[in-house]
Amino acid sequence: MQYLVSFIEGIITFVSPCLLPMLPIYLTYFAGGGERSTKKTLLGATGFVLGFTTVFTALGALAGTLGGFLKQYKTAVNIVLGAIVIIFGLNYMGVFKLKLFSGMKNSVKKTEMGFFSAFLFGIVFSVGWTPCVGAFLGSALAMASSEGDTLKGVFMLLLYSLGLGVPFLLSAVLIDKLKGAFTFIKKNYKVINTVCGIFLIIVGILMASGLMGKFLTLLS
Numbered sequence: 001m002q003y004l005v006s007f008i009e010g011i012i013t014f015v016s017p018c019l020l021p022m023l024p025i026y027l028t029y030f031a032g033g034g035e036r037s038t039k040k041t042l043l044g045a046t047g048f049v050l051g052f053t054t055v056f057t058a059l060g061a062l063a064g065t066l067g068g069f070l071k072q073y074k075t076a077v078n079i080v081l082g083a084i085v086i087i088f089g090l091n092y093m094g095v096f097k098l099k100l101f102s103g104m105k106n107s108v109k110k111t112e113m114g115f116f117s118a119f120l121f122g123i124v125f126s127v128g129w130t131p132c133v134g135a136f137l138g139s140a141l142a143m144a145s146s147e148g149d150t151l152k153g154v155f156m157l158l159l160y161s162l163g164l165g166v167p168f169l170l171s172a173v174l175i176d177k178l179k180g181a182f183t184f185i186k187k188n189y190k191v192i193n194t195v196c197g198i199f200l201i202i203v204g205i206l207m208a209s210g211l212m213g214k215f216l217t218l219l220s
Contacts, residue, residue: 002143005203006156008164009136012196015185016136023168029116038173044118045172049165051122056137056157064153067145074148075210081142082208088135089200092193119147119194135162139200146207 013019030044070077090096140160144153185192205211 002147003156003159005160006140006143007163008063010160010165011141012199013136013160013164014167015192016196020185021213023171025027026168027172029121030035030172041175043115044170045168047115047118048122048125049161049168051119051124052126053122053158053161053165055123055126057154057159059137060155060157060160061139061150062153063141063144063157064147065152066147067153068150069146071148074146076147078210079208082204082206084133085142085204085207086201087204088138089197089202089204091197092135092200093197094193095197101121135200136196139203142207143203 026048027041027045030041030048052099067077137160140157147153147156
């Protein structure tokens with residue numbers, strides 16, 4: 001069940017206020033400007049998704065490995081990681097604003113981009129846009145660390161990346177048909193952010209109290 005939570009966190013990251021508005025620009029970048037080719041756009045989007053997935057899964061492996069070394073301090077680690085996730089949630093709800101997660105204003109030039117270039121761009125995205133994806137990525141990494149297992153950490157972040165990546169790929173194919181949905185999401189960002197923040201706070205409380213495992217067991 002914790003894997004499903006990671007996947008959902010990836011989807012929520014996709015609709016975040018600093019990422020979703022940039023989607024048309026990314027897709028135009030992948031298409032290389034001019035008349036948009038679905039095949040070319042999908043190829044670029046695939047390279048982009050594989051790029052950030054590579055970095056995120058590596059971070060998952062690192063988090064899981066570090067968590068394994070800290071297993072003897074599991075209670076303290078859970079409290080610290082849970083508190084961090086709660087802070088992420090409060091930040092997402094707008095209770096306070098952390099400059100770390102204020103987003104980035106990097107512009108994307110409309111130049112020709114092949115699969116390999118898009119792959120490299122995905123790697124850059126995973127690093128440069130950390131302020132944008134940081135809250136839910138941090139939550140996923142915290143859960144991976146609490147598992148204390150390298151392979152579980154990799155798998156959890158792989159699912160997080162899929163949650164973020166699948167909507168990218170679908171958008172590359174259906175961008176013209178999804179304009180209404182994107183408009184609705186943009187108009188309701190305040191409500192969406194509140195719900196997302198509450199979700200993070202609940203996850204943080206369950207982690208800090210040590211009840212995450214029991215809760216997921218009940219749901220499975």
